[in-house]
Amino acid sequence: MLYIIPTPIGNLEDITLRSLRILKESDLILAEDTRVSGKLLKHYNIKTPMESFHMYNEHIKLKKYLEYLKKDKIISVVSDAGTPGISDPGYLLVRSALENEIKVSCLPGPTALIPALVQSGIPCDRFIFEGFLPSKKGRLGRLKKMAFESKTIVFYESPHKLLKLIYKMEPIFGGNRRIAIVREISKIYESTFTGRLEEAKLYFEEKTPKGEFVIIVEGINN
Numbered sequence: 001m002l003y004i005i006p007t008p009i010g011n012l013e014d015i016t017l018r019s020l021r022i023l024k025e026s027d028l029i030l031a032e033d034t035r036v037s038g039k040l041l042k043h044y045n046i047k048t049p050m051e052s053f054h055m056y057n058e059h060i061k062l063k064k065y066l067e068y069l070k071k072d073k074i075i076s077v078v079s080d081a082g083t084p085g086i087s088d089p090g091y092l093l094v095r096s097a098l099e100n101e102i103k104v105s106c107l108p109g110p111t112a113l114i115p116a117l118v119q120s121g122i123p124c125d126r127f128i129f130e131g132f133l134p135s136k137k138g139r140l141g142r143l144k145k146m147a148f149e150s151k152t153i154v155f156y157e158s159p160h161k162l163l164k165l166i167y168k169m170e171p172i173f174g175g176n177r178r179i180a181i182v183r184e185i186s187k188i189y190e191s192t193f194t195g196r197l198e199e200a201k202l203y204f205e206e207k208t209p210k211g212e213f214v215i216i217v218e219g220i221n222n
Contacts, residue, residue: 006110
């Protein structure tokens with residue numbers, strides 16, 4: 001059995017009782033960064049063996065863990081924060097497990113995009129999720145396509161790229177387009193900017209971006 005276990009994106013209390021139980025009952029936990037996940041496991045006194053499983057080694061270790069699962073072992077996959085597979089490792093193992101007729105279960109739990117979307121004040125009944133935009137090549141092209149999307153658009157951005165992103169977005173989307181920028185969800189310094197793109201530019205020119213961000217942009221017809 002393969003379990004996908006969402007873990008807190010900030011506050012350590014944001015984890016379900018079922019997730020804690022399965023982590024304890026698992027034979028092995030695969031963690032994006034064992035140092036990060038180790039803090040969570042220690043907090044809840046979970047002593048299940050843990051190994052690293054991330055984007056740089058998942059292809060190498062895939063066969064090993066599939067063989068482990070075929071022996072009726074229970075593996076749980078966790079990322080540093082949120083739900084594995086959502087802009088984090090996990091997809092490849094899930095696909096391979098299903099191809100090998102191994103049962104997979106993803107538990108409900110934390111992911112940054114949903115609370116950010118709901119609290120943004122921008123329509124959340126229909127939206128698209130873009131994850132992280134390309135670092136360099138293809139970034140401008142992706143933005144130009146997104147500018148004509150009628151649904152609300154959600155994506156992630158790192159602090160050192162945020163202001164550059166806003167500079168690129170303003171002439172493409174128009175300075176009057178509504179945007180919400182949510183920072184450090186569920187953490188001590190959580191904050192939300194809501195307004196127009198032109199206002200966001202002025203705001204973050206004065207206030208240096210710090211932390212991790214979820215960006216929500218209204219669709220063209222909203």
